[in-house]
Each structure stands twice: as structure tokens, then as C-alpha cells.
Amino acid sequence: xxxxxxxxxxxxxxxxxxxxxxxxxxxxxxxxxxxxxxxxxxxxxxxxxxxxxxxxxxxxxxxxxxxxxxxxxxxxxxxxxxxxxxxxxxxxxxxxxxxxxxxxxxxxxxxxxxxxxxxxxxxxxxxxxxxxxxxxxxxxxxxxxxxxxxxxxxxxxxxxxxxxxxxxxxxxxxxxxxxxxxxxxxxxxxxxxxxxxxxxxxxxxxxxxxxxxxxxxxxxxxxxxxxxxxxxxxxxxxxxxxxxxxxxxxxxxxxxxxxxxxxxxxxxxxxxxxxxxxxxxxxxxxxxxxxxxxxxxxxxxxxxxx
Amino acid sequence: xxxxxxxxxxxxxxxxxxxxxxxxxxxxxxxxxxxxxxxxxxxxxxxxxxxxxxxxxxxxxxxxxxxxxxxxxxxxxxxxxxxxxxxxxxxxxxxxxxxxxxxxxxxxxxxxxxxxxxxxxxxxxxxxxxxxxxxxxxxxxxxxxxxxxxxxxxxxxxxxxxxxxxxxxxxxxxxxxxxxxxxxxxxxxxxxxxxxxxxxxxxxxxxxxxxxxxxxxxxxxxxxxxxxxxxxxxxxxxxxxxxxxxxxxxxxxxxxxx
Numbered sequence: 027x028x029x030x031x032x033x034x035x036x037x038x039x040x041x042x043x044x045x046x047x048x049x050x051x052x053x054x055x056x057x058x059x060x061x062x063x064x065x066x067x068x069x070x071x072x073x074x075x076x077x078x079x080x081x082x083x084x085x086x087x088x089x090x091x092x093x094x095x096x097x098x099x100x101x102x103x104x105x106x107x108x109x110x111x112x113x114x115x116x117x118x119x120x121x122x123x124x125x126x127x128x129x130x131x132x133x134x135x136x137x138x139x140x141x142x143x144x145x146x147x148x149x150x151x152x153x154x155x156x157x158x159x160x161x162x163x164x165x166x167x168x169x170x171x172x173x174x175x176x177x178x179x180x181x182x183x184x185x186x187x188x189x190x191x192x193x194x195x196x197x198x199x200x201x202x203x204x205x206x207x208x209x210x211x212x213x214x215x216x217x218x219x220x221x222x223x224x225x226x227x228x229x230x231x232x233x234x235x236x237x238x239x240x241x242x243x244x245x246x247x248x249x250x251x252x253x254x255x256x257x258x259x260x261x262x263x264x265x266x267x268x269x270x271x272x273x274x275x276x277x278x279x280x281x282x283x284x285x286x287x288x289x290x291x292x293x294x295x296x297x298x299x300x301x302x303x304x305x306x307x308x309x310x311x312x313x314x315x316x317x318x319x320x321x322x323x324x325x326x327x328x329x330x331x332x
Numbered sequence: 333x334x335x336x337x338x339x340x341x342x343x344x345x346x347x348x349x350x351x352x353x354x355x356x357x358x359x360x361x362x363x364x365x366x367x368x369x370x371x372x373x374x375x376x377x378x379x380x381x382x383x384x385x386x387x388x389x390x391x392x393x394x395x396x397x398x399x400x401x402x403x404x405x406x407x408x409x410x411x412x413x414x415x416x417x418x419x420x421x422x423x424x425x426x427x428x429x430x431x432x433x434x435x436x437x438x439x440x441x442x443x444x445x446x447x448x449x450x451x452x453x454x455x456x457x458x459x460x461x462x463x464x465x466x467x468x469x470x471x472x473x474x475x476x477x478x479x480x481x482x483x484x485x486x487x488x489x490x491x492x493x494x495x496x497x498x499x500x501x502x503x504x505x506x507x508x509x510x511x512x513x514x515x516x517x518x519x520x521x522x523x524x525x526x527x528x529x530x531x532x533x534x535x536x537x538x539x540x541x542x543x544x545x546x547x548x549x550x551x552x553x554x555x556x557x558x559x560x561x562x563x564x565x566x567x568x569x570x571x572x573x574x575x576x577x578x579x580x581x582x583x584x585x586x587x588x589x590x
Contacts, residue, residue, distance in 0.1 A: 043414040046414070047468060053446065054468055061441075093411075099340075131347075134340035135340050138336075141334070152580055156576050159529075159575075160529075163529070163550060164568060165351060167553050168560065169351055172376075208347065266436055269437070271439065272532065286440045289441075302444055
């Protein structure tokens with residue numbers, strides 16, 4: 027479709043762009059504005075469970091009364107209560123630790139995939155993608171039977187005589203980290219593999235010819251060149267992990283506080299919609315930091331490449 | 333591949349597939365205890381088929397998945413066309429962000445924000461609200477799949493048709509669309525499985541009478557491991573795997589005919 031100067035052509039192009047843009051503004055962008063607004067509201071035992079409500083009929087006066095009734099008390103609560111501070115820090119710590127583990131586990135895997143024969147590569151990519159599309163809930167649930175005290179892992183370790191009594195893994199931080207690593211592994215491996223597969227194999231070979239050991243060639247040549255894929259993959263894991271709900275809920279103990287879980291219980295158990303909204307805003311703020319940082323790094327890399 | 337690479341791959345794949353295989357194996361366990369093997373049995377599949385509430389929720393999920401995947405395919409394809417064909421239009425960066433951001437947004441945020449919107453505009457919560465929510469977050473995935481295909485397309489075919497006097501809509505419907513059709517089908521299937529899998533967003537935006545399969549499974553999973561869930565999960569995993577294989581076969585076939 028080259029640009030079509032006729033009015034019909036212009037209309038067509040406007041529709042192609044406009045329809046998805048309109049949908050996403052309406053159902054992705056506007057909802058954030060609503061969340062922001064409700065995070066400034068006060069919970070109420072009413073339908074809907076927050077106040078103030080905008081009185082459209084009252085015109086300018088109604089609008090002013092509405093704006094005046096908004097305040098920052100939910101944010102004051104988030105800042106003042108140790109529970110929410112801990113939840114925010116715990117979320118960042120879990121997401122950060124799991125991202126680091128994923129980088130360590132996923133890099134050798136992505137590299138091995140990139141070194142496989144072209145035929146094998148197609149198969150391996152499919153093998154990594156299938157679990158990625160398989161129900162998240164079910165994949166996390168599957169770990170309960172493995173990690174619980176009388177579960178398969180403990181049975182195997184006991185039988186091998188490696189441990190004297192069952193390890194507590196389920197309902198502990200270790201359980202959450204295992205779940206996060208497991209569920210997000212494809213998110214890290216696939217973008218990293220995509221970059222590694224395009225690397226010129228002559229480069230690490232040249233390093234080896236010049237006397238570098240294989241480990242050294244990998245660390246000084248391959249890894250720096252793969253950095254865009256690694257940072258993209260780490261970001262793809264980190265962002266949703268900060269807001270993760272299912273994994274801490276099923277594999278973490280009742281005391282595992284992550285923001286996604288706090289938001290969930292404020293909304294469903296306490297019916298405090300304004301506070302849940304404030305938690306959502308906080309989560310977005312925490313996520314935006316790494317994204318901006320990443321874009322800065324990316325731009326510098328692009329500039330260096332030029 | 334060096335032995336070290338083989339080990340990395342073997343461990344990685346065992347890690348990815350082990351838990352799923354354990355789950356599938358124990359769905360055929362005669363014993364009610366999840367960790368004790370009581371012999372091979374399909375009794376839990378019988379229990380499953382007699383569970384009317386579970387079947388009803390599966391039907392809800394299938395309806396929602398079909399409708400939301402259809403909408404997501406249209407939106408995602410249009411977005412991919414705009415990104416691939418419209419060059420540097422005003423607001424391109426914002427448009428790209430808008431299409432891709434829903435893919436990484438934490439689900440609790442997407443779910444909560446859409447629910448608040450629906451309450452605000454007075455949309456009744458039920459099937460329709462879940463369809464809208466799923467279409468919104470799946471559209472980006474469709475755009476990525478279709479975009480990859482558009483990028484690999486030989487432009488000369490479209491230019492030849494245009495040079496022969498075909499108007500742009502005709503070039504699109506007779507040349508472009510048939511060539512990208514496999515990726516549309518793949519995108520549809522992926523959007524379908526995303527919808528079928530989603531627990532968090534559906535929990536926020538659903539209303540009475542619209543309980544999806546993951547919502548139903550989750551309410552049982554919270555009570556602990558039980559073999560009936562293993563059986564249901566096995567069927568779901570089998571279904572999703574079949575859809576993914578179909579999708580990757582479609583994309584692969586498209587690549588070869590191009």
C-alpha cells in the first residue's frame with residue numbers, strides 16, 4: 027500500500043491507524059486516568075464504593091466541588107503505613123532477584139540455542155514458546171505438588187538421603203523465586219536468543235585465535251554484543267514481575283507481601299477501590315524508572331553503534 | 333554444540349517441562365493423594381465431565397476467547413499495517429507505545445483500570461466486559477505476529493498490482509491479505525490462548541454469571557492440590573499446545589510460500 031493521494035485512500039489510511047488508536051486510547055489510556063482520579067477519592071460504603079462522584083448536571087460548580095473533594099490521603103496512607111512500604115520494597119526485591127537469576131539461568135540456554143544447527147533452532151524455539159503460552163495459572167499450580175513438604179522434591183531428596191527431614195520451600199521466599207524464574211524464563215530466553223542468533227560467529231573465533239580462552243571470548247565479545255537482547259529480556263521479565271499476583275499467592279506464604287497481592291486484597295477483600303488505585307499508580311511509578319533507564323542505555327548503545 | 337551447551341539446554345528444558353509432565357502424570361493417578369501413585373486410572377476425567385459448574389465455565393471461556401480473539405485480530409492487524417506501511421506519521425512513537433504497552437503491563441493494573449472505567453461509564457459487567465479487556469491486551473501480540481510477516485513480504489508484488497492500475501483497497505484485498513493470512517490465523521490463535529489462560533484481568537472485569545475456566549480453577553486451587561484440577565489442567569494444556577502448534581505451523585507455512 028503506497029500512499030494513495032485520493033480522498034478514499036486517505037480515509038482508508040486514517041481508519042487503519044485510527045481504529046486501533048481509538049480503541050487503545052479508550053480502553054488502555056483513559057482507564058489510567060480513571061485510576062488516577064479514583065486514587066484521589068475516598069472510599070465509601072455505597073455503589074460505586076468511592077466518593078466524590080462528578081455531577082455532570084451541575085456544570086462548572088459541580089466540577090469545582092468534585093475537584094475540591096479529591097485529596098492525597100491514599101498516598102499519605104501508602105507512605106505512612108509500613109505494610110505498603112514493605113510490599114513495595116519486597117516486590118522490587120523479588121523482581122530484581124528473580125531477574126538476576128533469570129539472566130544467569132537464561133544466558134547459557136539462549137547461547138546454546140543460538141549455537142544449534144538451523145533446523146534444531148526452529149525446534150528449540152518452539153519448545154521454549156509452548157510453555158510460554160501454556161496456562162500461567164496451571165504452570166504455577168504444578169509447582170505446589172512438587173514443592174510442598176510431602177511433595178515430590180522432598181520425597182526424592184529424602185529417598186536419596188540428601189536431607190534428613192522435609193525442606194520448607196512452599197510458602198517461603200524460595201518458593202516465590204522458583205515460581206518467578208520458572209514462569210518468566212521464556213521471556214528472557216527468546217529476546218536474548220534472537221540477538222545471539224544474529225551474531226557473527228567469526229567474532230568469538232577471532233578472539234579465540236588471538237589466544238582468548240572460551241570463557242574469556244564469551245565474556246568479552248559475545249556477551250557485550252548480546253547486551254541489547256539481555257536488557258530487553260530482563261525488562262520484559264522485571265515489569266510484569268513487580269505486579270505479579272498468582273505466584274506470590276500460590277507459592278508464597280500468607281505473609282508474602284507483593285504489590286500485586288496487596289492491590290488484589292485491597293480491591294476484593296477490603297473493597298477499598300481508592301486505595302487499590304493508589305497501589306496501581308505506585309506500581310506504575312516503580313516500573314517507569316527501569317523503563318526510562320533502559321531507554322537511555324539503548325539510545326547510548328544505538329549512538330555507539332553509529 | 334559443545335557438551336556444556338547441551339547440558340545448559342537439557343537442564344533448561346527439563347526445568348520448563350518437568351512440572352507440566354508431573355501434573356499430566358498425576359492426572360492419571362488412581363489415588364486421591366497427589367504424591368502417592370495408586371495405579372493408572374482415568375477416573376478423574378470422569379469426575380471432571382460430571383462437574384457441571386466446571387463445564388459451564390469452560391463454555392464461558394470458549395465464548396470469550398473466540399470473540400476477544402476476533403476483535404484482537406482486527407485491531408492488531410490494523411496496528412501492524414499502520415506501523416509497517418505508514419512510514420513516519422505524526423505520533424508514531426506514541427502509537428507504537430500504545431500498541432505494545434498492554435503486553436507488559438502488570439495484569440492487576442490492566443484489570444483494575446478497566447473495571448473502574450466500566451463502572452464509570454455504566455457498562456454492565458459480564459461476557460462483554462471480559463471480551464473488551466482481553467481484546468485490548470491481546471491486540472499487541474497480534475500486531476507483533478502480523479508485523480513480522482509484513483516485514484518479510486516482497487513489496488514488488490504489491491507494486492506490480494498497483495502499476496497495473498489496481499486501487500489500493502484492491503491491492504490489499506487480492507495481494508496483501510492473502511499473503512499475510514497465515515499470520516492473521518496465528519495471531520488469532522495466540523489471542524485465543526491468551527484469553528483462555530487469563531485469570532487476573534477476568535477476575536476484575538467479570539460480573540455475576542460470567543465465571544471463566546481459570547477463575548473456576550483458581551477458586552479450587554486455593555483449597556489445595558486436587559486430582560480433578562490436574563485432569564482439567566491436562567486437558568487445557570493439551571488444547572493450548574495444539575493451538576500453539578497450529579499457530580507455529582501456520583506461520584512456518586506462510587514463510588515458505590512467501
